[in-house]
Amino acid sequence: MKPRTGRPVVKITDVAAMAGVAPMTVSRVLNAPERVSAETAERVRAAIETLGYVPNLIAGGLSSRRSRMIAAVVPTIASQLFADPIQAFTDTLERAGYQVLLALSGYGSHDEDALLRQILSRRPDGLLLTGAHRSEAARRLLTDARVPVVEIWDTAEEPTDMLVGFDHREVGAAIATHFLRHGHTDMAVVGARDVRAMARRQGFVETVEAGGGRIVAEHEVPAPANIANSRAAARTLFETMEGPVAVCCSSDNVAFGVVTEARLRGLRMPEDVAVCGFGDIELSRESAPPFTTVSVDGMGIGRTAAEFLLARLRGDDSARRVHIPFRIVARGTE
Amino acid sequence: MKPRTGRPVVKITDVAAMAGVAPMTVSRVLNAPERVSAETAERVRAAIETLGYVPNLIAGGLSSRRSRMIAAVVPTIASQLFADPIQAFTDTLERAGYQVLLALSGYGSHDEDALLRQILSRRPDGLLLTGAHRSEAARRLLTDARVPVVEIWDTAEEPTDMLVGFDHREVGAAIATHFLRHGHTDMAVVGARDVRAMARRQGFVETVEAGGGRIVAEHEVPAPANIANSRAAARTLFETMEGPVAVCCSSDNVAFGVVTEARLRGLRMPEDVAVCGFGDIELSRESAPPFTTVSVDGMGIGRTAAEFLLARLRGDDSARRVHIPFRIVARGTE
DNA sequence: TTGTAGGCGTTATCAG
DNA sequence: CTGATAACGCCTACAA
Numbered sequence A, B: 001m002k003p004r005t006g007r008p009v010v011k012i013t014d015v016a017a018m019a020g021v022a023p024m025t026v027s028r029v030l031n032a033p034e035r036v037s038a039e040t041a042e043r044v045r046a047a048i049e050t051l052g053y054v055p056n057l058i059a060g061g062l063s064s065r066r067s068r069m070i071a072a073v074v075p076t077i078a079s080q081l082f083a084d085p086i087q088a089f090t091d092t093l094e095r096a097g098y099q100v101l102l103a104l105s106g107y108g109s110h111d112e113d114a115l116l117r118q119i120l121s122r123r124p125d126g127l128l129l130t131g132a133h134r135s136e137a138a139r140r141l142l143t144d145a146r147v148p149v150v151e152i153w154d155t156a157e158e159p160t161d162m163l164v165g166f167d168h169r170e171v172g173a174a175i176a177t178h179f180l181r182h183g184h185t186d187m188a189v190v191g192a193r194d195v196r197a198m199a200r201r202q203g204f205v206e207t208v209e210a211g212g213g214r215i216v217a218e219h220e221v222p223a224p225a226n227i228a229n230s231r232a233a234a235r236t237l238f239e240t241m242e243g244p245v246a247v248c249c250s251s252d253n254v255a256f257g258v259v260t261e262a263r264l265r266g267l268r269m270p271e272d273v274a275v276c277g278f279g280d281i282e283l284s285r286e287s288a289p290p291f292t293t294v295s296v297d298g299m300g301i302g303r304t305a306a307e308f309l310l311a312r313l314r315g316d317d318s319a320r321r322v323h324i325p326f327r328i329v330a331r332g333t334e
Numbered sequence C: 001t002t003g004t005a006g007g008c009g010t011t012a013t014c015a016g
Numbered sequence D: 001c002t003g004a005t006a007a008c009g010c011c012t013a014c015a016a
Helices: A012-019 A023-031 A038-051 A057-064 A080-095 A112-120 A136-145 A168-181 A195-210 A227-240 A252-264 A282-286 A298-313 B012-019 B023-031 B038-051 B057-064 B080-095 B112-120 B136-145 B168-181 B195-210 B227-240 B252-264 B282-286 B298-313
Strands: A069-074 A099-104 A126-130 A149-152 A162-165 A186-191 A214-220 A245-249 A273-276 A293-296 A321-323 A326-329 B069-074 B099-104 B126-130 B149-152 B162-165 B186-191 B214-220 B245-249 B273-276 B293-296 B321-323 B326-329
Touching: A012 A023, A012 A038, A023 A038, A057 B057, A069 A080, A069 A112, A080 A099, A080 A298, A099 A112, A099 B099, A112 A136, A126 A298, A149 A298, A162 A298, A168 A195, A168 A245, A168 A273, A168 A293, A168 A326, A186 A195, A186 A227, A186 A252, A195 A214, A195 A245, A214 A227, A227 A245, A227 A252, A227 B282, A245 A252, A252 A273, A252 A282, A282 B227, B012 B023, B012 B038, B023 B038, B069 B080, B069 B112, B080 B099, B080 B298, B099 B112, B112 B136, B126 B298, B149 B298, B162 B298, B168 B195, B168 B245, B168 B273, B168 B293, B168 B326, B186 B195, B186 B227, B186 B252, B195 B214, B195 B245, B214 B227, B227 B245, B227 B252, B245 B252, B252 B273, B252 B282
Parallel strands: A069 A099, A069 A126, A126 A149, A149 A162, A162 A321, A186 A214, A186 A245, A245 A273, B069 B099, B069 B126, B126 B149, B149 B162, B162 B321, B186 B214, B186 B245, B245 B273
Antiparallel strands: A293 A326, B293 B326
């Protein structure tokens, strides 16, 4: 923006002048071609081509009050976890003529309100937020902005607006049940301490204890969990454990670290160490040995979230909230 | 955007009215607080607070001709490869008050022009592009738009504008030299066929042949290369090879696949199979065994690219082109 | 330090 | 099917 030298950037009036039509007609050729005669459209398109006109969506957005932009907030792209949802979300919206503004929030509770304010100042037509627990201030910000919002990857009693998620406590409980069913009683928890990992942990611990098992160790690694820290935690765990253990990991990265250390130590899986990850990223399937993990349909979540927003943008005001199923994929580490 | 119900979204005139000042004063409080008296600023801030005013950057951008937005185009976020550059780029620009619009281009030659046109229609104040080889049309689009552009992660005789990259052929050559120096003569190439991977491959092959070695096998996997396809390629390679081989992989994902298969087959590394990856992602360091790879300072690239853009935006018009060093990190697979 | 006037480039709306 | 006119909400430039 802001050309300094040479001729200024081409605008709609330039195209209109060259084609011998009103600016509004150029606009129509671009946004509603069916409402322009074929010959006129042809002339206009020729002018656009020779002038190299690129429409100014900032001006268009101000006038139409539609930015044709959807913002998506995810914690990080350093993990594979959110790659699928983002990709599916983006693809679906692009096909509908929207662009996605991707914002990274990090895991610490870096002032989400400030980030939202920044985003909202661009007047997105819709918003995807990861997680479903927001401050009152954030919720007010969002409702005041009157923007459709989809929260994904979590669940809450009262979502801000629309929701495409699952219950992390249930995930933890499912892992516990799975381990218990396979006869494990001594369990360990290794992982990060972000909100959702904590929810999974809680579900796991509760269910283990209710089922007659016990938690023999807990090891924390900083979020987002990397392999190095997870291996370190695993080493500590293996040095102190006194018998077979089933380990509930907060992500596949963590699980990979645990499996790797177990293998290097010659521990048998699942006899000595059972492991379950979370995420079902390629590594869980294609490393050796592959390991058991929780699979969530990330692409489905992304696509559904996009469709919910599109429906709302089409004027369909029904509330939309779905829970996406998850499942444990057993791959030999129990 | 486009509220339908209830009161309309608060705008600058509402704040001005409540604070008893002109709209311009509110604008100043937000954008140049030092030019407003403390008391006035206080009143204005109070009004902003109670009304929940969120500035409209679309309107502001149209007026000021600055979008305060920088667009970044990367092939994918499915690989860890670009996570560091993106993160560093984003962090640096955020500190300077810019937001980053992340766009994914994919690897196929999906019409880059169309993507650029879309992006430019938002009038970004600057652009980061991955790769340095563009069509003439794309270059014209970019120069006509008069936007500062940094190309990263590659090099070219005539970059579009600024450049923070390295020569992929040199990378391939360095791997070849490394293998040759360790006494390898029979080499294989496994990997994707995207532009830059091909450049590395070319540098590798040339240097191997010039150095008296020979290429005994080449295996292709679709881009972006995943572990599964890489393992499959490795299996084929190992079934057909007749002696020790040094394998040049197009990425760490590929190398992980090769190392995994080699380990499962009981092949010794590096005696039977030497492996070198590209990217130095955590997996190369923290999987077992760790493997040799090429390390590039991704964060440095991202930060430098951001700084180049910021300098240009400050009005400094000097050309900026740097080559970022890379190095081979030997980790035991030779 | 604060205010006024005008315009940024496009599209909604209504008229022809 | 096409055009004229008036916003859209803010900021530049200038004036007081």
